[in-house]
Amino acid sequence: MMQGNQACAEGAVAAGCRFFAGYPITPSSEIAEYLSIMLPRIGGRFIQMEDEIAAMGATIGASLTGVKAMTATSGPGFSLKQENIGYASMAEVPCVVVNVMRGGPSTGTPTLPAQMDVQQARWGSHGDRGVIALTAKSAQETFQQTIRAFNLAERYMTPVILLLDEITGHTTEKVVIPERSTLEIVDRAAPDEPPGEYLPYRLTDDCIPRLAPFGTGYRYNVTGLVHNETGFPTNDSRDIACLIERLTKKIEMHEDDIVQWNEVMLDDAEVGIFAYGSVARSANAAVRLCREAGLRAGLLEPTVLWPFPTKAVLEMARRVKVIVVPELNLGQMAREVSLAAQCSVPVRRLGRVDGNPITPQQIVDLVGEVL
Amino acid sequence: MFDYLKYVREENFPHIWCSGCGDGIVLKALLRAVDKLGIDRDEAVMVSGIGCSSRTPGYVDVNTLHTTHGRALAFATGVKSAKPHLTVIVVTGDGDATAIGGNHFIHAARRNIDLTVLLYNNYIYGMTGGQCSPTTPRGARASTAPFGNLEPPFNISGLAIAAGASFVARGDVYNAKKLETLILKALQKKGFSLVEVVTPCPTAYGRRNRMANPVKMMEHLRDTAVSMEKWESMSGEERAGKFRTGVLCDVERPEYTEEYARLVEEVRTDR
Numbered sequence: 001m002m003q004g005n006q007a008c009a010e011g012a013v014a015a016g017c018r019f020f021a022g023y024p025i026t027p028s029s030e031i032a033e034y035l036s037i038m039l040p041r042i043g044g045r046f047i048q049m050e051d052e053i054a055a056m057g058a059t060i061g062a063s064l065t066g067v068k069a070m071t072a073t074s075g076p077g078f079s080l081k082q083e084n085i086g087y088a089s090m091a092e093v094p095c096v097v098v099n100v101m102r103g104g105p106s107t108g109t110p111t112l113p114a115q116m117d118v119q120q121a122r123w124g125s126h127g128d129r130g131v132i133a134l135t136a137k138s139a140q141e142t143f144q145q146t147i148r149a150f151n152l153a154e155r156y157m158t159p160v161i162l163l164l165d166e167i168t169g170h171t172t173e174k175v176v177i178p179e180r181s182t183l184e185i186v187d188r189a190a191p192d193e194p195p196g197e198y199l200p201y202r203l204t205d206d207c208i209p210r211l212a213p214f215g216t217g218y219r220y221n222v223t224g225l226v227h228n229e230t231g232f233p234t235n236d237s238r239d240i241a242c243l244i245e246r247l248t249k250k251i252e253m254h255e256d257d258i259v260q261w262n263e264v265m266l267d268d269a270e271v272g273i274f275a276y277g278s279v280a281r282s283a284n285a286a287v288r289l290c291r292e293a294g295l296r297a298g299l300l301e302p303t304v305l306w307p308f309p310t311k312a313v314l315e316m317a318r319r320v321k322v323i324v325v326p327e328l329n330l331g332q333m334a335r336e337v338s339l340a341a342q343c344s345v346p347v348r349r350l351g352r353v354d355g356n357p358i359t360p361q362q363i364v365d366l367v368g369e370v371l
Numbered sequence: 372m373f374d375y376l377k378y379v380r381e382e383n384f385p386h387i388w389c390s391g392c393g394d395g396i397v398l399k400a401l402l403r404a405v406d407k408l409g410i411d412r413d414e415a416v417m418v419s420g421i422g423c424s425s426r427t428p429g430y431v432d433v434n435t436l437h438t439t440h441g442r443a444l445a446f447a448t449g450v451k452s453a454k455p456h457l458t459v460i461v462v463t464g465d466g467d468a469t470a471i472g473g474n475h476f477i478h479a480a481r482r483n484i485d486l487t488v489l490l491y492n493n494y495i496y497g498m499t500g501g502q503c504s505p506t507t508p509r510g511a512r513a514s515t516a517p518f519g520n521l522e523p524p525f526n527i528s529g530l531a532i533a534a535g536a537s538f539v540a541r542g543d544v545y546n547a548k549k550l551e552t553l554i555l556k557a558l559q560k561k562g563f564s565l566v567e568v569v570t571p572c573p574t575a576y577g578r579r580n581r582m583a584n585p586v587k588m589m590e591h592l593r594d595t596a597v598s599m600e601k602w603e604s605m606s607g608e609e610r611a612g613k614f615r616t617g618v619l620c621d622v623e624r625p626e627y628t629e630e631y632a633r634l635v636e637e638v639r640t641d642r
Contacts, residue, residue, distance in 0.1 A: 018453075019449070019452070019453050021448075021449060021452075040631075040634050040635045040638050040639070041638050041639060041640045041641065042639070042640070042641045043635055043639060043641060045452045045453055045631065047448070047449075047452055049445065049448070049478075050474050050475060050477075050478035051474055053442060053445065054442070054444075054445035054448070054474070054475050054478070055445075056445075057438065057439070057442040057445030057446045057448075057449065057475075058445050058446065058448045058449030058452065059449060060438075060446055060449060061418070061436070061445070061446035061447060061448065061449025061450040061451075061453070062449035062450065062452060062453035063449075064436065064449075064450065065450055065453045065454040065457070067453045067454075069449070069453070083439055083442075084439055084442065087438065087439050214416050214434040214436075214450065214454070214457065215413060215414055215416070215434065215454055215456075215457050216413070217413050219412060219413065219432055219433055219434050219435075220434070220435070221428070221429060221435045221436075221437065222435065222436045222437065223429075223436075223437035224437065224438065224439055225437065232383060232429060233429070233437075
C-alpha cells in the first residue's frame with residue numbers, strides 16, 4: 001500500500017534516478033520527502049533548492065553529468081519552471097518533471113484536484129518544440145509511468161512531463177513493485193565517436209543528439225541560444241531552421257513509439273469517452289454502469305497526452321456517434337479531441353472546476369443525454 | 372609569455388566584447404590561475420548565465436554550460452552536487468547574479484557549496500544596451516535612468532559575506548596580476564568562493580557617464596581601487612568614491628557537498 005506520490009518516488013529510483021532537486025509545494029511535496037530519505041541511502045543526491053526555477057536548473061545541471069535527474073512540483077511551480085523546461089528542450093537535456101496538478105490560475109486550490117495544466121505542459125514555455133507528457137490514474141500506473149518518463153527522456157534527449165493530479169498523488173492503494181530485472185530501463189546513448197571528432201548536436205537520421213556526460217573527456221558547449229552541430233551559438237538562418245524544425249520533428253517522427261492509450265469496450269460503442277488521469281477511474285466505472293443500463297459506451301484512455309493521440313481519437317470518431325470528454329478543467333483536452341476528430345462527430349465536454357472529482361454518475365448522465 | 376591558446380577555443384574568436392571592455396582581462400587572469408593550479412580541462416566545468424560576462428565560457432576549452440538569465444548558480448549547484456569531484460567555475464555579472472539571479476546568489480553562498488564564482492561588475496546591463504543594474508551608482512546615468520539613477524547600489528561582496536560565503540575577494544582589471552592571485556586563491560578554497568571583479572564598460576556605461584574613452588575608465592579604476600592595507604590607513608573622506616580590493620573574507624565553514632557525502636556514508640544501505 002502506498003500513496004501515488006510515494007509510487008512516483010519508487011518508480012524514479014527503479015528507473016535509475018539518482019538526483020532530485022525540488023521545492024516544497026502541495027500536493028507534490030511527498031515526492032521530495034520520500035526521495036530525501038531514499039536517495040542518500042543509495043548514494044544518490046537530494047537537494048531542496050531556494051525556488052522552483054532553481055530546482056529545474058539544478059536538475060538540468062545534474063543530468064548533464066550523466067546522472068538521471070528529476071524534479072516535482074504543482075501548477076504555480078510548473079509555471080515557474082517553464083523557463084528552464086524550455087532550456088532543457090533547447091539544449092536536449094533529459095530529465096523528468098512531475099506536476100501533481102491542482103487548480104489554478106495562480107495559487108488556486110492547493111489541496112484539491114484539477115487537470116488545468118495539460119495545455120501548459122504542451123505550450124507553457126516559449127518557442128516551438130516537441131513535448132512529451134505522460135499521465136497516470138493510479139499509484140500502480142504512477143510507478144510505471146515514472147519509469148517510462150525516464151526511459152523516454154533518455155531515449156529522446158528531452159524533458160518529459162508526468163502529469164498527475166491531487167487524487168492520484170494522494171490516494172493510498174496497492175502497488176506491485178516488479179523485480180528490478182524485469183523492468184525495461186533505458187540509458188542515454190553514448191557518443192559514437194572519440195572526443196576529437198565529436199559534434200554534440202551532430203545531425204543524425206533519428207534526430208537525437210548523443211550528449212556525453214560532463215567530465216568524460218568530451219569538452220563541448222551547451223547553450224539555450226540557437227546553436228549548430230558544434231553546440232556553439234549561431235545566427236545562420238539555415239542552422240536556426242534546422243535546429244528548431246528538428247526539435248519538433250524529433251518527437252513527431254517517433255510518435256508511434258511514444259504515444260500509448262488503453263481502450264475499454266470501444267468496438268461496438270455509440271458514445272466514446274475520452275478521459276485521462278484520475279478522471280479515467282470514474283470513466284472506467286461509468287462505462288460499466290452504462291453497459292448495465294444498456295447504453296453502449298466505450299472509453300479511450302490516453303496514458304500519453306503529448307504528443308496527442310490523434311490517430312486513436314480519429315479512429316474512435318469513425319466508430320462512435322458522439323464523443324464526450326470529462327475533465328477537471330473547462331475543455332483543455334476537449335478542444336484537442338475536436339481537432340483530432342476533424343468535425344466528424346460532435347464532441348461534448350464535461351468540465352468540473354469546483355475542486356471535486358467527476359463522478360461516474362455524472363459521466364453516465366451525460367452519455368444518456370447525448371444518446 | 373603565457374600560452375593562452377592552450378586553453379581557448381580559437382575557432383570562436385574574435386570575441387564579441389567591445390573595444391575597451393575589461394572582460395578579456397578577467398578571462399586571461401582566470402586562464403593563468405587555472406594553469407598554475409594544473410586543473411584538468413576534462414574535469415573543469417564553466418557555467419554562466421546571460422550577459423556579456425556570461426559569454427566567457429564559450430571561449431574556454433573545458434566543459435561549458437551557458438544557461439538562462441540569472442540561473443548559472445542553480446545549474447552549477449546541480450553539476451557540483453551530482454559530481455563533486457568536478458571543478459565548477461561560474462561566470463556571471465552584476466545584473467545576472469544580483470538582480471534576476473539574486474535568490475540563487477544568496478542561497479549558493481548560504482549553502483557554502485564549492486563553486487568559484489567570478490562576478491564581473493561593470494555597473495550596467497551591457498549586452499542589452501546600458502540599462503541600470505543593481506550596482507549602478509546613485510546618480511549615474513543609464514538608458515533606463517536617463518535623469519540619473521535614484522536607487523542605492525548593492526555592495527556585492529558584502530552581500531556574499533552576509534549570506535555565508537567562505538571566501539570573498541574583490542579585484543579589478545587595472546590590477547590584473549593581483550586579480551590573478553585572487554582568482555587563484557578562490558579556486559583553491561573549498562566552499563563558496565566569490566571574486567567580484569570591477570571592470571569597465573565604456574560602451575554602455577562610460578559613454579553615458581563622461582568616460583567614453585576606455586583609457587579614461589582604466590585610469591578611473593587605477594585611482595579608485597584601493598588595497599586593503601591602504602584602505603585601513605585612509606580617513607572616511609579619503610575613502611569616498613573608492614573601493615577596497617583584496618581578500619575581504621576567508622573563513623572555514625562546512626562545505627555542502629562534503630557534508631552530503633558524510634551523510635551518505637552514515638545512512639547508506641545499499642552495500
